[in-house]
Amino acid sequence: MDRAAAQELATQLYRALSSGDRDGLDRLLHPAFEGHATEGLPLGLGGDYHGPAEMRREFWGRIGRSYAAHAVPAEFALLDDGRLQVRGRYQGKARGGGDLDAEFVHVLSFSDDRISGLEQLTDSGRWAEALAPVDLETVKFTVTDGVGELRLNRPTARNALNQAAADELYEVALRCAARDDLRALLVTGEGRAFTVGGDISAFAEAEPGELPAVLRRMTSPYHEALRIFSGLEAPIVTAARGAVAGGGLGLLYVADIAFAAEGTKFATGFTGLGLSGDGANSWFLPRLVGLRRAFELYYEQRVLDADEAAEWGLVSHVVPDEALEDRAWAAVRKLADGPTRAYCEIRRLLRDSWSSTLSDQLLKETEAIVRSGATSDAGRAVEAFLAKKTPIFEGR
Incomplete structure (x- = not known):
């Protein structure tokens, strides 16, 4: 293969990786493809990969879950043995972490007009440094022995969701999705309320005509967080007390098992503000409680107590307030010890x-x-x- 043809295949490879074009990768990679990634890369990414599917799933796929970055080729050189050497930089950032800027050298092999091998050299230290998490303020997130805890942390505002909370929930969702050691997640809130939903004071601060833009900025990362949590490859337990309202109900819906303290109140509350709602309410509510009851919650601004929420299917268990966290922790630890x-x-x-x-x-x-x-x-x-x-x- 001449240099022009090899460079064109390489360019197509980087383009397919950048756009997430799986079909394009399937066309480019030879069935006998072999990959080797730099030893010492974080998340156990270094080592050998056999076949296109394993390289795509276990290497590029896992990179995509942990980093929003792409390879930017700069120089191409055809080696004497017919392989192509590519120099460039990985640029972007770790999801929930810092910036990534690491030089790479790729050596590509070819067979039957397809790419049959890729050897990667890069600065593994730069990849590890990028994973260092940014500080969280409105939520707390820890993982201990495979058990994660996400705790909303605006107790004086009853854990109302503002822009910072929406952004940080998205960050935590990305961190959860990127971890191979997460076996169960507990979602709860600091203080007297799980969450009262969107922070109305933030809406009131918007200048005339700016509220639509404020709502779009807040719901975009929050909804993406809910989507990631809903598809997380680990069970989720939610423990709620005090109040669960508005878009905050979404953090109840993503749970597989939901505990509520006695006396907890549940409501949508959107129409009282002249709003149609967010937090995946329109998707989950008809499926959990039925269409008629969903309309009742929206139109009549129905407020459910904990027992009614259990009867309607919004929560799994109602427990005394003083036992809430003990029961929830027992459930999440049992799940973490499971398959x-x-x-x-x-x-x-x-x-x-x-x-x-x-x-x-x-x-x-x-x-x-x-x-x-x-x-x-x-x-x-x-x-x-x-x-x-x-x-x-x-x-x-």
């Missing part, structure tokens, strides 16, 4: 079932049980069952 990959498949199956036909869902169940059956956890659990022992799950 994480199986939970991930179950989570996806149940949430996707609302938009799948029976035939589609049956096919998805087969694919999911095959994937979960291939995990180490499944193999050990079968052995433990036959030996009449309690299985120990490691989440993989």
